[in-house]
Amino acid sequence: MARLIRTEKEVEGRFEEVWIVVEEDPLEQWPEGARSVVGRPAPRQDGPLRVRGEARYTADIKLPGMLHAAVLRSPHAHAKVRRIDLAPALAVPGVRAALGPGEAHGLEEEAGWAGAPVAAVAADTFAQARAAVEAIDVEWGELEVVLDPEEAIRRGHLTGEARRSERGDVDRAFAEADVVVEGTYRTQTVLHNSLETHQAICEWQGDALHVYISTQYIWGIRQEVAETLGLPEDKVRVICEFMGGGFGAKNGPDEYTFVAAELAKRTGCPVRCALTRREEHTSAGNRNSTIQRLRAAARSDGTIVALEGEFINSVGWSGWSSPTEGPMRALYACENVRTVTHAAQLNTPPMKAFRAPGFAEGTFGLECLIEDLAARLEIDPLELRRSNYAESNEGTPYSSKNLEKCYRLAEPHWERRHEVRARSGTVWKRGVGMASQIWYGGGGPPSYAWIRLGSDGRATVVTAMQDIGTGTRTAMAQIAAEELRIPLESVDVVLGDSARGPYASISAGSSTTPSMGPAVRAAAADAREQIEDIAEQRGLPRDTPVAEVVGLLEEAQILGRGARGPNPTGMSVLTFGVHVVEVAVDVETGEVRVERVAAIHDVGRIINPLGASSQVEGGVIQGIGHTFSENRLLDPETGRVLTTSLDAYRMPTIADVPEIVCEFVDKPDEHLTNLGSKGLGEPPIVPIAAAIANAIRDATGAEVHELPISREEMLRALEAANAKGRRGAPAAV
Amino acid sequence: MSELRLTVNGGEHVLDAPVGTSLAHVLREELGLTGTKIACNEGHCGACTVQVDGEPQLSCITLAHTVEGEVTTIEGLREHPLVEAFVRADAVQCGFCTPGQVVSAAALVAANPEPTRDEIRHAMAGNICRCGTYPKIEEAILSWQG
Numbered sequence: 001m002a003r004l005i006r007t008e009k010e011v012e013g014r015f016e017e018v019w020i021v022v023e024e025d026p027l028e029q030w031p032e033g034a035r036s037v038v039g040r041p042a043p044r045q046d047g048p049l050r051v052r053g054e055a056r057y058t059a060d061i062k063l064p065g066m067l068h069a070a071v072l073r074s075p076h077a078h079a080k081v082r083r084i085d086l087a088p089a090l091a092v093p094g095v096r097a098a099l100g101p102g103e104a105h106g107l108e109e110e111a112g113w114a115g116a117p118v119a120a121v122a123a124d125t126f127a128q129a130r131a132a133v134e135a136i137d138v139e140w141g142e143l144e145v146v147l148d149p150e151e152a153i154r155r156g157h158l159t160g161e162a163r164r165s166e167r168g169d170v171d172r173a174f175a176e177a178d179v180v181v182e183g184t185y186r187t188q189t190v191l192h193n194s195l196e197t198h199q200a201i202c203e204w205q206g207d208a209l210h211v212y213i214s215t216q217y218i219w220g221i222r223q224e225v226a227e228t229l230g231l232p233e234d235k236v237r238v239i240c241e242f243m244g245g246g247f248g249a250k251n252g253p254d255e256y257t258f259v260a261a262e263l264a265k266r267t268g269c270p271v272r273c274a275l276t277r278r279e280e281h282t283s284a285g286n287r288n289s290t291i292q293r294l295r296a297a298a299r300s301d302g303t304i305v306a307l308e309g310e311f312i313n314s315v316g317w318s319g320w321s322s323p324t325e326g327p328m329r330a331l332y333a334c335e336n337v338r339t340v341t342h343a344a345q346l347n348t349p350p351m352k353a354f355r356a357p358g359f360a361e362g363t364f365g366l367e368c369l370i371e372d373l374a375a376r377l378e379i380d381p382l383e384l385r386r387s388n389y390a391e392s393n394e395g396t397p398y399s400s401k402n403l404e405k406c407y408r409l410a411e412p413h414w415e416r417r418h419e420v421r422a423r424s425g426t427v428w429k430r431g432v433g434m435a436s437q438i439w440y441g442g443g444g445p446p447s448y449a450w451i452r453l454g455s456d457g458r459a460t461v462v463t464a465m466q467d468i469g470t471g472t473r474t475a476m477a478q479i480a481a482e483e484l485r486i487p488l489e490s491v492d493v494v495l496g497d498s499a500r501g502p503y504a505s506i507s508a509g510s511s512t513t514p515s516m517g518p519a520v521r522a523a524a525a526d527a528r529e530q531i532e533d534i535a536e537q538r539g540l541p542r543d544t545p546v547a548e549v550v551g552l553l554e555e556a557q558i559l560g561r562g563a564r565g566p567n568p569t570g571m572s573v574l575t576f577g578v579h580v581v582e583v584a585v586d587v588e589t590g591e592v593r594v595e596r597v598a599a600i601h602d603v604g605r606i607i608n609p610l611g612a613s614s615q616v617e618g619g620v621i622q623g624i625g626h627t628f629s630e631n632r633l634l635d636p637e638t639g640r641v642l643t644t645s646l647d648a649y650r651m652p653t654i655a656d657v658p659e660i661v662c663e664f665v666d667k668p669d670e671h672l673t674n675l676g677s678k679g680l681g682e683p684p685i686v687p688i689a690a691a692i693a694n695a696i697r698d699a700t701g702a703e704v705h706e707l708p709i710s711r712e713e714m715l716r717a718l719e720a721a722n723a724k725g726r727r728g729a730p731a732a733v
Numbered sequence: 734m735s736e737l738r739l740t741v742n743g744g745e746h747v748l749d750a751p752v753g754t755s756l757a758h759v760l761r762e763e764l765g766l767t768g769t770k771i772a773c774n775e776g777h778c779g780a781c782t783v784q785v786d787g788e789p790q791l792s793c794i795t796l797a798h799t800v801e802g803e804v805t806t807i808e809g810l811r812e813h814p815l816v817e818a819f820v821r822a823d824a825v826q827c828g829f830c831t832p833g834q835v836v837s838a839a840a841l842v843a844a845n846p847e848p849t850r851d852e853i854r855h856a857m858a859g860n861i862c863r864c865g866t867y868p869k870i871e872e873a874i875l876s877w878q879g
Contacts (some may be wrong), residue, residue, distance in 0.1 A: 047820035049827025051835060053768020053807035059829075060767035195772040195780055195829040195863050244770075245863050277773040314857030469827025469864055610823045614869060619824060621865030646777035646861065654867040655858045 012509045022445045025565025027674035032058045037224045038482040041610035044472045055242040058214040069273035070129035072119040077347040077639030081109045085137040089121050094128035097266040097626050104262040105228050106255025106493040113349045114640040115282030117255040122263040149314040149344035159315045159343045168336030172727050173306035177297030182686035185292040185365035187707045189632040196244020199274030202260035208235045217506040218248040222498050241496035243468045246727030247351035285352025289314045292365035292402030302379045304388045306336040315343045316357040319351035327366045329404035329437045333390040337440030346572040352576040356682035359439050367435035367690030393572035400669035403576040404603040412581035413598035433694025434580045435687035442573025443514030447564040448502035451523040457547035461493045465504030471611035472512045476520045483524035510679025522562025528559050568671040575683045577601035579691040589594045590714035594658040603678040605668040613662040619684025625652040627689040629709050740807030743813045757781045757792035768807035768832045779860035784832035789840045807832035815877045820875035843852030
């Protein structure tokens with residue numbers, strides 16, 4: 001039965017209180033452990049389509065008469081259009097229409113960063129559109145540029161108020177503590193770089209708009225496009241069947257969608273607007289850089305008594321302020337914690353959510369600081385983390401928490417450190433480090449699924465969700481197969497079209513499986529109950545195999561519907577984990593090699609262990625990129641992005657991958673839905689950088705304070721360690 | 734426009750295309766072979782990899798009119814055992830880079846049917862996978878013969 005409740009909704013660590021209609025979730029969870037389909041490794045159902053190059057991505061869709069758009073972007077980090085003449089663009093062969101500032105949502109007169117969209121052109125070919133954009137005549141009035149976050153804070157250039165939190169008596173706790181450590185940590189700007197660039201094709205059919213788009217949130221696109229264009233939501237159809245990566249940057253429609261919609265309206269033709277790789281580097285979002293000034297205090301017995309952090313998020317021209325302080329507030333039991341998070345508005349490209357926004361950055365700072373504390377206290381880092389175990393989330397009980405189990409699973413990997421260190425030579429030093437992980441990932445309502453069974457014994461799950469490459473389509477099929485007690489091969493999943501299925505969750509915030517899975521199971525259970533009723537009416541036992549019963553249906557179909565129930569009230573739904581990393585450091589050149597990563601995560605029940613291990617490996621590898629080689633650089637004078645290509649912006653290749661060992665606690669969260677599953681997309685990227693930095697420290701004594709750990713940063717840290725004459729430090733560098 | 738003769742997956746094509754058109758563009762836009770992806774369009778990522786006479790080549794920076802050999806795209810490799818090996822090993826996430834990975838891997842195993850891990854890493858380092866399927870790609874290539 002549907003009921004209206006007031007609840008807290010969380011996406012990517014942002015909370016809001018909302019009224020929401022939810023349906024009860026009366027199903028008992030399956031018992032712990034692998035079932036016949038759920039909990040067993042399953043190759044992706046859409047694997048063959050993707051591998052064979054048959055999957056049709058937005059980039060592959062070609063509608064009859066389709067035009068191509070190109071966008072004029074500001075060359076200046078801060079400027080205003082004084083005068084713009086589109087006539088030269090309209091004179092370019094093949095050009096059909098042009099838009100100036102204000103003529104489509106997102107095209108603006110004031111450009112707040114180099115790469116801000118200003119005007120756009122549609123032409124028969126992309127090359128023509130590109131040439132026409134070059135022909136647009138603009139007179140710019142340049143404005144003052146602010147690129148330094150600390151200057152921005154000083155001068156009050158903020159995207160919003162500072163966020164403050166405080167519990168206990170922080171000043172007193174610091175004053176009375178036996179040991180105080182402090183450090184300033186910096187993380188860099190990194191780029192999502194999904195291989196399919198941001199793009200949309202818009203086509204008007206009568207008064208309805210069809211939007212083909214590479215997105216993480218079909219229903220969010222529908223809502224935002226409808227609202228912006230003043231259309232009823234049902235007049236916007238959003239389609240995304242296959243999607244070439246998002247990582248947080250494709251949650252909303254952005255200018256390219258509105259440009260395509262407006263140009264399609266003006267020309268009467270479908271219009272594609274696709275970012276180039278270089279635009280992807282200037283105008284598609286980023287994980288913003290941070291500055292973190294942190295302090296921690298402890299008693300000599302290892303009890304952490306106070307934590308304090310001042311965080312600066314370099315948000316860019318617009319965006320939101322990620323919860324960089326989140327790990328400090330939530331990872332450890334500590335009675336006295338004070339944080340302040342500033343949101344600097346700069347003339348730099350706007351941030352967008354990127355795989356555990358805030359927590360990936362904040363965990364680097366916090367977990368390096370905790371390592372420092374362990375060193376000062378001369379307490380084993382694993383022991384220190386265990387002895388400050390949080391039993392509640394600032395007073396709110398956890399729906400489930402198995403971090404202690406993660407630590408137990410980490411022990412054999414942690415034990416390897418003696419043997420690893422012993423393999424150090426005079427040049428290559430080896431060591432082991434760890435870091436803990438906390439993050440959201442509980443998902444929530446609303447989310448719905450339908451299921452259809454015919455006389456052929458096959459089931460089709462229908463829901464307008466998206467599979468952004470995480471394998472959720474397969475996980476949904478597994479859940480339906482398990483509930484219906486039919487083979488996995490007998491289940492298809494139809495998704496990716498707002499006109500073909502009910503509302504489905506955003507695929508961000510590690511929420512697809514925990515949001516959609518329970519709805520799919522509920523739909524399958526609804527169908528199964530109907531099938532059992534039919535069996536009974538035929539004088540068959542209720543548990544007669546589904547295929548046998550539906551064989552009686554002829555043209556009739558069984559239709560099941562399911563909804564995602566509410567999250568447990570008064571509980572924090574969080575994910576946990578720990579990484580143990582082994583590194584080798586060349587103390588002469590500063591080269592670092594990650595040799596082994598043990599990634600242990602607690603995300604409730606695992607639906608597909610094969611897909612889950614892929615998620616973990618992917619997060620770890622992306623995190624290794626963020627740790628060592630990825631760095632979006634700006635020209636400090638002009639604010640222009642310098643790293644606009646993939647040879648300048650270096651992402652990990654297959655040659656950079658260490659041995660990765662994945663382990664899961666795999667214990668259902670007994671309070672969370674009919675599945676007990678949480679999300680896994682983000683957790684693996686959270687602790688990796690800190691675990692690497694701590695391993696470097698273990699190997700060399702060098703304290704890394706900055707991401708990326710470039711050769712320069714590594715050599716600086718080695719030199720500083722040398723100067724301090726720490727244990728294990730090289731004699732000379 | 735200038736005449737262009739291409740042999741693709743065993744079929745001969747005579748087309749007209751402006752000089753300067755990339756092979757990737759011709760494959761995708763003129764021949765409808767969209768299995769070949771364009772992700773960077775400047776030869777840095779490997780998503781557009783095709784084979785020319787069995788050698789991996791970046792089709793986005795290959796001028797179509799300069800191609801003299803036989804072109805093989807993912808569409809010509811759909812029955813290759815590597816496809817099944819990639820699926821089995823879960824060497825695919827979003828899948829946008831995957832056709833290019835398979836084309837590179839097919840060239841590798843044709844020349845060296847039992848590559849070592851190091852040889853795989855060397856041969857495949859030009860194909861970027863942002864989702865990070867690399868360990869699974871390595872496994873797929875190691876086990877491609879079933």
